[in-house]
Amino acid sequence: MNIAVTSKRLFYPGLLFLILILLSTLPFYASSYTVVRLSSILMYVVLTVSWAIFSGPTGYISLATASFLGVGVYTSAILGKALPLPIIVGIGGLTSFILALLVGVLALRLRGIYFAIFTFGLLAFIKHLVLWLEAQITGTRGRLVILVDTDTIFYVMLVIFVMTLLTAYFMRRSKLGLALQSIGEYEEAAAHVGINVTLVKIITFAISAIFVGATGAIMATRWTYIDPYIAFDPLYSFMPVLMAIFGGMGQLYGPVIGAAVFAYLEELLLTEFPYYYMLIFGIVLVVVILYLPNGLVGLIQKWWKGGLVRQRANTRR
Amino acid sequence: MMFETFLDVVIGGLLMGGIYALIAVGLSLQYGVARVLNVSHGEFIMLGAFITWLLYTAFGINPLVSLAICGPIIFIIGFILHRTLFTRLRISSPSPAAFEGSSLLASFGLLFIIQNIALAIWGGEIRGYSYLAFPVNLWGAIFAANRLVTLLFAVVIGLAFYLFLARTRLGKAIRAAAQDPAMAGFMGVNINQVLAICFGLGALMAGFGGSFISICFSIEPTMGLEYTIIAIIVVVLGGLGSIPGSFIGGFLLGLIGSIVTYFEPGLALIAYYGLFILLLLVRPTGILGK
Numbered sequence: 001m002n003i004a005v006t007s008k009r010l011f012y013p014g015l016l017f018l019i020l021i022l023l024s025t026l027p028f029y030a031s032s033y034t035v036v037r038l039s040s041i042l043m044y045v046v047l048t049v050s051w052a053i054f055s056g057p058t059g060y061i062s063l064a065t066a067s068f069l070g071v072g073v074y075t076s077a078i079l080g081k082a083l084p085l086p087i088i089v090g091i092g093g094l095t096s097f098i099l100a101l102l103v104g105v106l107a108l109r110l111r112g113i114y115f116a117i118f119t120f121g122l123l124a125f126i127k128h129l130v131l132w133l134e135a136q137i138t139g140t141r142g143r144l145v146i147l148v149d150t151d152t153i154f155y156v157m158l159v160i161f162v163m164t165l166l167t168a169y170f171m172r173r174s175k176l177g178l179a180l181q182s183i184g185e186y187e188e189a190a191a192h193v194g195i196n197v198t199l200v201k202i203i204t205f206a207i208s209a210i211f212v213g214a215t216g217a218i219m220a221t222r223w224t225y226i227d228p229y230i231a232f233d234p235l236y237s238f239m240p241v242l243m244a245i246f247g248g249m250g251q252l253y254g255p256v257i258g259a260a261v262f263a264y265l266e267e268l269l270l271t272e273f274p275y276y277y278m279l280i281f282g283i284v285l286v287v288v289i290l291y292l293p294n295g296l297v298g299l300i301q302k303w304w305k306g307g308l309v310r311q312r313a314n315t316r317r
Numbered sequence: 318m319m320f321e322t323f324l325d326v327v328i329g330g331l332l333m334g335g336i337y338a339l340i341a342v343g344l345s346l347q348y349g350v351a352r353v354l355n356v357s358h359g360e361f362i363m364l365g366a367f368i369t370w371l372l373y374t375a376f377g378i379n380p381l382v383s384l385a386i387c388g389p390i391i392f393i394i395g396f397i398l399h400r401t402l403f404t405r406l407r408i409s410s411p412s413p414a415a416f417e418g419s420s421l422l423a424s425f426g427l428l429f430i431i432q433n434i435a436l437a438i439w440g441g442e443i444r445g446y447s448y449l450a451f452p453v454n455l456w457g458a459i460f461a462a463n464r465l466v467t468l469l470f471a472v473v474i475g476l477a478f479y480l481f482l483a484r485t486r487l488g489k490a491i492r493a494a495a496q497d498p499a500m501a502g503f504m505g506v507n508i509n510q511v512l513a514i515c516f517g518l519g520a521l522m523a524g525f526g527g528s529f530i531s532i533c534f535s536i537e538p539t540m541g542l543e544y545t546i547i548a549i550i551v552v553v554l555g556g557l558g559s560i561p562g563s564f565i566g567g568f569l570l571g572l573i574g575s576i577v578t579y580f581e582p583g584l585a586l587i588a589y590y591g592l593f594i595l596l597l598l599v600r601p602t603g604i605l606g607k
Contacts, residue, residue, distance in 0.1 A: 059414070059418075061418050061421070106598055107597075107598070110597060110601060112414055112417060113354055113417050113418075113421070113557075114597060114601050116354075116418075116421060117354070117549060117553065117597070118594065118597050121546075121549075121550070121590055121593045121594055121597070122590075122594060124546060124586075124590050125587065125590035125591060125593075125594055128586045128587045128590065129587055132583050132584065132587060135583065234542075238422075238425055241422060242422070245422070275437070276433070276437075278429050278432070278433045279429065279430060279433035279434065279437070281429055282425075282426045282427065282428065282429030282430035282433065283426070283430060284426075285422065285423070285425060285426030285429065286402065286423050286426035286427065286430070289406070289419050289422055289423045289426065290402070290405060290406065290423070293409065293419070
């Protein structure tokens with residue numbers, strides 16, 4: 001009995017450790033094409049998990065992810081030549097954190113659909129503001145970004161990925177995570193229990209934005225050329241929402257699995273059907289919302305539970 | 318000279334405002350009654366614009382006459398979409414708030430589907446045609462006749478729709494469904510039918526708006542999102558769900574855009590979004606919202 005419990009307790013950390021070792025040695029045995037593809041899958045996982053850190057428990061639909069990513073991208077484009085890479089990535093995370101603090105202070109009073117509309121309007125606002133500023137100051141639309149080799153991008157992405165997962169994990173276990181959960185259940189009651197509702201929301205929102213900004217700063221180096229339309233593409237706001245729903249938000253691994261599977265599918269669709277990729281994307285979005293409200297994980301759990309019930313029925317007989 | 322410039326800016330703003338108002342009324346109806354914040358609203362505008370363009374360039378049908386053809390087509394598309402997709406979502410959602418979230422995301426899916434079907438059919442080029450494009454002189458300020466005609470039509474359609482809501486039996490059912498869908502259902506309103514009609518009517522307004530846009534401006538399959546965002550801004554400006562609010566908001570936004578464009582053309586969009594963000598923070602319920 002005890003052995004079973006400890007082996008079960010060691011199973012998931014062991015599995016994670018194995019995956020981490022496989023990932024961290026990837027550039028030694030895989031082709032550089034695989035490394036590039038995995039970097040972009042890691043990017044989507046980070047975006048989705050950090051979206052789910054805040055929006056999962058609270059139920060506030062944030063469409064600000066693309067704004068945070070774009071701010072990171074521009075940090076990298078502006079400071080790229082002046083500073084070493086780790087510092088740029090750090091500053092990318094920091095600027096994104098500050099933007100999220102500002103947005104949080106202003107907008108987290110808004111509930112429900114208003115918050116979603118606000119964050120989406122903010123994205124359009126920042127995009128056009130940057131476009132106008134670039135035209136006024138530099139007289140051009142886009143910028144060139146420094147080149148970084150694919151292995152370095154991959155390792156930086158991996159570090160951000162691990163940090164995001166650890167943050168998400170410990171956040172769920174902490175008092176802060178419980179407070180967030182209770183805000184999602186019933187915000188007024190949470191406030192009455194003595195939770196500083198506004199503070200909890202703002203801090204979580206800002207912390208979750210750090211990883212998105214850092215991701216933007218490193219991924220910008222892969223795109224080499226950026227302009228506001230690339231950096232503030234609304235797709236980066238919707239993808240994390242879709243991927244989190246696709247995976248299921250009840251568990252931490254839901255968004256991770258959702259993002260990984262979906263990002264892989266996206267790469268596949270892009271190479272196989274470049275013209276119909278967006279059409280297929282739309283159909284998948286509608287179908288997932290209609291038929292998989294609890295996501296892939298919900299589906300798997302349903303099967304698994306069904307299996308368990310049958311097992312129990314068997315033992316009783 | 319001063320007076321002419323002033324007229325130029327004000328009338329120009331009102332002309333734009335008429336179209337804004339019409340598309341915002343459609344969105345307001347869809348959100349206020351059917352509770353769907355339809356982000357694919359602009360795609361119905363695009364469909365209206367392309368159907369009108371197609372009828373004019375291929376069959377030579379007068380764009381104002383083709384309103385009678387394009388309107389019903391788009392209404393039926395909207396009606397069927399609500400009966401299949403959104404009704405199902407509404408029934409399976411655990412709470413109204415959950416439905417608002419999931420229908421928002423589903424309408425994003427629709428956006429990509431409709432836009433990419435249009436791109437596959439018509440390609441990515443910018444299209445346009447010329448109809449009633451002769452100049453009209455209004456006290457020294459000069460405008461194209463087609464823009465004045467579209468403003469007139471937009472106002473007439475808006476008024477007719479308002480009377481329909483206020484005076485007819487179906488209009489009463491729609492207003493009841495907006496206030497309390499469950500109670501309206503108890504009173505014998507076929508709620509699924511009424512909500513689907515509302516969604517269809519919202520799409521119809523978008524289609525009409527699209528027809529007018531195609532008369533005055535050039536069109537392309539990816540034009541939708543820009544108008545969707547404008548419609549959302551107007552609806553928030555006027556108060557979510559308020560039809561007269563949307564009308565006032567439309568003209569107000571048209572005027573603001575016209576004034577800002579006069580001073581600094583590059584800032585018009587930034588002014589729209591800035592105003593929108595400010596408004597959400599100061600008075601999220603809008604001008605006429607409760």
